[in-house]
């Protein structure tokens with residue numbers, strides 16, 4: 001089965017073709033980062049319009065790369081939510097129209113399920129069950145996964161998502177959008193011992209997160225010191241250290257609580273090297289293993305949507321012709337798949 005995947009939930013147009021026998025055949029991503037940079041964040045209407053411009057040419061490109069005709073596609077998967085509604089509607093309507101014209105089924109994919117499954121595209125794919133830490137611009141979720149589609153939320157952010165906190169703090173430090181990678185880069189120049197930021201919600205039980213206070217801590221630290229390049233680098237270091245440490249503490253708790261030995265990290269912030277290193281250390285100490293996608297599939301992409309859609313289509317799921325994009329869509333509302341991929345223990 002060959003599935004075309006389309007991702008347009010935010011500021012990346014991602015398109016890919018997944019083949020059940022050969023794996024990923026082709027993928028392409030167009031980032032809108034430069035388009036939104038001058039506004040310091042995503043402008044929803046500009047995002048929708050750019051998806052309209054980019055989506056069909058990218059689909060033609062991946063079909064060419066895979067040497068396929070549209071008629072050789074067996075199903076179309078698209079991100080139906082959560083995300084920016086206008087942006088989602090572009091992908092949804094293009095996906096449904098192509099599926100209708102090719103006479104194949106279409107399947108709505110949950111963006112965060114796409115992220116969660118992205119590490120399964122790698123050679124060293126995780127088997128079930130596992131804990132997933134999903135850290136993106138819009139979500140911070142700790143999820144217990146025994147079956148694909150049945151997700152138990154163990155913890156989530158009560159305010160800003162981890163990526164959002166990176167973006168806001170980066171803006172404060174005068175860095176461009178998206179802020180996460182730029183802040184991580186600046187943190188490399190920071191002195192480890194100058195500032196110590198709090199580890200929010202770690203001194204009480206529970207697996208929820210709160211990141212908005214760290215941004216305020218950064219504002220206050222900057223205001224009370226000379227604003228020069230070293231101070232900004234030191235704040236970047238202390239901020240990144242605090243976010244990474246907090247995420248690590250909560251992952252450790254989730255693993256202790258569930259007695260699971262595999263940890264998956266995905267979503268834009270999973271591209272962060274310090275987070276990857278810290279979680280690798282944690283899992284070495286615990287005798288378990290950490291899994292994450294290749295760098296380009298940590299952030300939004302079409303490959304994860306093609307793969308998630310493939311799993312649901314091969315299980316016989318598909319939707320009616322009505323289009324239903326959802327800006328909000330709880331991960332726990334998804335239906336479990338009757339047959340899940342590889343399970344160990």
Ligand code: KG4
Nearest residue numbers: 136137138163180181268269271272299300
């Ligand atoms: O998953 P994603 O591409 O889009 C959403 O679904 O939101 O995540 C984007 C987020 C942004 O907030 C971005 O700043 C953050 O991921 N991000 C990073 C890094 N790369 C991307 N945060 C920290 N370190 C990074 N290396």
Ligand code: ZN
Nearest residue numbers: 136268299300
């Ligand atoms: Zn995402």
